[in-house]
Amino acid sequence: MKNKARFNGKAANGRLKRKHVTSYDVAAAAGVSQSAVSRVFSERGYASQAMRARVHEAAQKLGFKPNAIARSLITRRSQIIAVVIADLQYSFYLSILHRLCHELRSGGYQALLFSVPSSEDIDDFMPDVIAYQVDGVILASSRLASRSARLCRDAGVPVVLINRYLSDTAFSAISADNLYAGRLAADFLLAGGHERLAFISGLEDTSTSADRERGFFERVKHLGGRRPLRRKGNFTYDGGSAAALDLMRLDRRPDAIFCASDIMAMGAMDAIRYETGLRVPEDVSIVGFNDAAEAAWKGFELTTITSSAEEMSRRAVGMLEELMEDPERSPTREFIKGRLVIRKSARLPADTALFSADPYALESIPE
């Protein structure tokens, strides 16, 4: 039998286990009613400052720990938010997770983490997630997750998507404005006098990569540029390297590459510099997306567009709290415009001030 010692009332050393102290014991020690102890620990109903102090003191002395799960059955709230992350191996999701945990904890919630391996379908995880009776779900995945979101909705569990949105506007979502990022990269590279552009894409089934690509291609076309070349990089360093080498082997090789993520951009830079003898940015300019920590490293000094991970995380928790407060609330979709961080991996246009403005006034340029 598992966990025997936790439930038979005695520890191995014969001491009475602390976990069996009840709210009644605390009430007796503090000289108050049991319901007063409940009010203090559930933070519902009135309790004076003095009573709070007495109860907390008695609880600490006795080693009383209110049982969060039992409490959740009374309040009907578990205070647990499921965070479902596909592709946790990407450092971008690490930064998202790190910040989500911080935001959730500030709001009094705890993250139940579901890490979906690349080999598994995120939708297959959802019945398990819902079974934990979480108060809400944050879906962080650049892969498709439409069925997952619907499963949450059908179970009455508020859900917010982070880093992607669904075409079904019934779901709240917070995402980087990836179309905008693609347009911004196109404007910057064309203004820098580049003539043969290329794009290295991320995973094929992700909206983040697809939207960056669409914004980039549409904007180049709109401004009368030649249609960019395209290679797949799968959001990996090795993928970016291979794609860049392939592009550099062409007779008329590109003079600028926009990569759908920083890690691919770093793979591309390393491959170009160490394997072709070409120089970055003198022979070919590189622009990434994310503003990962490594982008600032001396070996890269990568020009890139911020992914707004911190702001996304904050808004995701905010949107979820709004939905939990009022489940009838209309879903909202928000897109955060990134900022171009100009470093040294791409040739500069004559007027850099335009591009380093925050926000960059891309909208004001006729489409």
Added chain:
Amino acid sequence: MKNKARFNGKAANGRLKRKHVTSYDVAAAAGVSQSAVSRVFSERGYASQAMRARVHEAAQKLGFKPNAIARSLITRRSQIIAVVIADLQYSFYLSILHRLCHELRSGGYQALLFSVPSSEDIDDFMPDVIAYQVDGVILASSRLASRSARLCRDAGVPVVLINRYLSDTAFSAISADNLYAGRLAADFLLAGGHERLAFISGLEDTSTSADRERGFFERVKHLGGRRPLRRKGNFTYDGGSAAALDLMRLDRRPDAIFCASDIMAMGAMDAIRYETGLRVPEDVSIVGFNDAAEAAWKGFELTTITSSAEEMSRRAVGMLEELMEDPERSPTREFIKGRLVIRKSARLPADTALFSADPYALESIPE
């Protein structure tokens, strides 16, 4: 009131909410008893194949989802394991977390994640962790956590430490053999003919850095080498850069640096190459620790020692399962010996075969 719609039985669209389907409804639809439904979903007690199929079919049709929390109160097991991680901003902990999630899920557990910000004391988190009535706790922190482990023990919750151990042998722990790693680095650099060694340390209050340092210094002394220099790098890229620059400015600068982590080694390499004009490894050799993904990048090709993150995660979950199975079991401490990965950032000794053997037979060399 929060979460209203989840509990009032009707969704916004007037449909009866699926979550109010009970095991009795499923029993009726399947033509079996409620206790049969319980047996099927709890996977306890006998249920024939045919009955399982009928119950699952009815459950799916009705949208029945067994409530994991209610189930935990019956079985006395939540199947939730708290994973408490300090310093989630370090990519090393990301790889630990990613693998822990995978191992836990394989064992039928779910990770309740507590990310402790650098600014907070991990011990202050523990009462919250225990309140969730988790089946066990995995503490992943290189910072001190003795009080945390004791709090778990006093609450009767099995706990395993990962990436550190406590001097109190009452706690199970799995860690890299950091003393061994320090000795291995010393042997390798001295065998490579280096004469003026240096060490860049991580965070000052971590056992991981302290043990790597101790092993390194003791081994150098044992082999008759000059006492290495020492600078603080705080486990960051910038810290490694600054420490390396400081060392390179000395009149008799070191000809080899062992860094307590790869990210500091990469900061050191970049600073040396881009700011001093010295070459790695011709002028100064660099050895790291972790074998992070970036160590293999073309701009680094860092010689380093593996951190065994995958093996540590697997053993942590294994040790926790053993403790949950038998709480009277004696605690165990295990140390995993890393492997030297020889790349290009450090000058080679005449006999590299000795060092790339797995395991490297350091023990056989007289201490």
